[in-house]
Amino acid sequence: MRQWLRYKSAWLLGVSLLLALVLSSCAFPGLTTTSATLPQVSQQPTKTELPPIRFPRDEGAHNDLTEWWYYTGHMQATDVAGKQHTYGFELVFFQALRSNLPAVYPAHFAISDITRREFHYDQQRITQFAASPSDGLSTQGINTHVGDWSVQGLNGKDHLVASMQNYAIDLNLTGLKAPTLHNGNGLITYGLGGFSYYYSRTRMQVAGTLLDHNQSLKVTGTAWMDHQWGNFLTLGGGGWDWYSIQLNNKTEIMLYFIRDASGKTISTYIGYTDTDGKAYMLPEQSLKSTVLAKWTSPTTGITYPSGWRIDVQDPRLQTTLTIKPLLKNQELVVKNSTGNTYWEGAVSIDGQHKGQPVAGEGYVELTGYTK
Template sequence: MRLWMRYMSVWMLAAVGLLLTLLLSSCAFPGMTTTSATLPQVSEQPTKTVLPPIEFPRDEGKHNDLTEWWYYTGHMQATDASGKSHTYGFELVFFQAIRSNLPTVYPAHFAISDITRGEFHYDQRRLTQFVASPSSGGQTAPGIDVHVGDWFVQGLNGKDHLIASMQNYAIDLNLTGLKAPTLHNGNGLITYGLGGFSYYYSRTRMQVGGTLLDHNQPLKVTGTAWMDHQWGNFLSLGGGGWDWYSIQLNNKTEIMLYFIRDASGKTISTYIGYTDADGKAYVLPEQSMKATVLNKWTSPTTGITYPSGWRIDIKDPHLQSTLIIKPLLKNQELVVTNSTGNVYWEGAVGIEGQQKGQPVSGEGYVELTGYTR
């Protein structure tokens, strides 16, 4: 990209700069890592569908809307040749931003939480390229096929292949969805009023297999992943941030939570999505949940203080739970100013508690944005 940009005209460089400004200032939603905006409140009831419903596998791939991303997080285990056990978390995310006839921007982030070593590592990339300009809302071929350099995700019908590498770590993973996709807000369509609309679904439990290269040592890994796919013609409406949680419990149930804050730090929207062991999805009322921060952690790199440990109490006929969530590493902060222009914390967590009177344990990921010094 640098060689190509060297020969771009002055006006094109200005256009790219404008596009990046739009990207970093107008694509802020749970799952999208920027601290410059918040969502309007989401209804607890399924939104009346005024746009085409999600269809699989058609809607797994790229769309021609303003904003889109494919977001993978997960936990992996391995045993090396000496018999030593290893535990990892991983994050791999690809963003797409389309603005008028400007070049399309593809930022990407890759992170490994090496729990065994007690270390967190990440890398970032950004690709800018010209693509054809189909009509808004259109969609290309079914299935996922997104590349940023030699990082990529390809997939169809919930069978996805992930490739990414950085210094000392590389992944070559095959993921298989174990449940039907969960359509958030009941039908997978969330409207934001003046902010626009968003399609949003998750594959809440994906089986992981493949290879992790750890300091040039190839390890066969197994584990469980979570995948989010969100797209639409939506833009941000102000400053703030959010806390987002994906929770996978050992009784084969999953929970997705997020709390959205305005610029003053006040929580303006809460979302509770629950997928039961049979794959049936529910949206629970926000008043059924209470979240309590148990600890805090201050980054030695940025000086930002984040919450670091939570108690989640949910009291609803579908879900009676008390969960203690703890980061598996304190420092899982990404400073990604060269790709998405921001700083955020996203990391692997462990979970203990009870659900409907029975003990449960599990694993998950938490994303924290909008925090400052």
């Protein structure tokens, strides 16, 4: 009995220490969002002895320090009265493994109700011993649950379930293109910080149901999915701006800017996926970004950029885009799960692509902004 009590005390202490680290935004920003790792990358694919990404085995969980599956998207519906509804959504699952301590699984769910001009979100976190992650040996795909929220999927066919007060989703997502491997081979390394595998499904078809204030609606739309994992720990300071852009000419762009603690941009990434699903990494000097407006949160007092002009001039991508939030307030204060505050929201896009008018939709994530 005493032996068991000593073990239990040590276990509880370990859990407490782990949760304290997880809830510290400066200790594990890698738990905050997909783009939390957003490392500085070279303009050439990383040369490494690590095994390459293989599908479907790498869709599921791994025995690495940090991992997440991150979904954002836009949906439309028509109710029984013929009224049109438009929504954005975010659903993300994190997994953190540390030594022989219980695994920590935070999750965030958000709905941008564009029709009502309202933003709602919820958070969950569970702590338990890991359920035998595959470490890339399984072909069973994704099967992750946090409370009654879940994602299951295989070969780019994913099923998402989540609910909160007044909203619930039950969605089927189907990848319309092959996964985009970032940095050329889907592997990003940053020295002593570790390594990260990173791929995106840049265009997924959405179909399913949304429960909106007890009204069940059939929804359709388009989603973006990020999956990132590896033995990495990123430490605090600075932040990033991350953009997923889906244009109506069937191309996609992923951008991010990393800032150091002084606010200086220290790394820029530009990924472009063409109509055939071929992915390109473009030189950072081809990109110019201008902030068009700002917004100050009435909840936290934090001021965020709130509108952008993006100009990319490269032989493979010549585009000028104006990006605007569909709602000003899409801020998540998630101290009880990942211990941080960030802005992530649905945006509209219009501009020109190779001299032709273009429009689109996307998501923007803003972290590291303080009062």
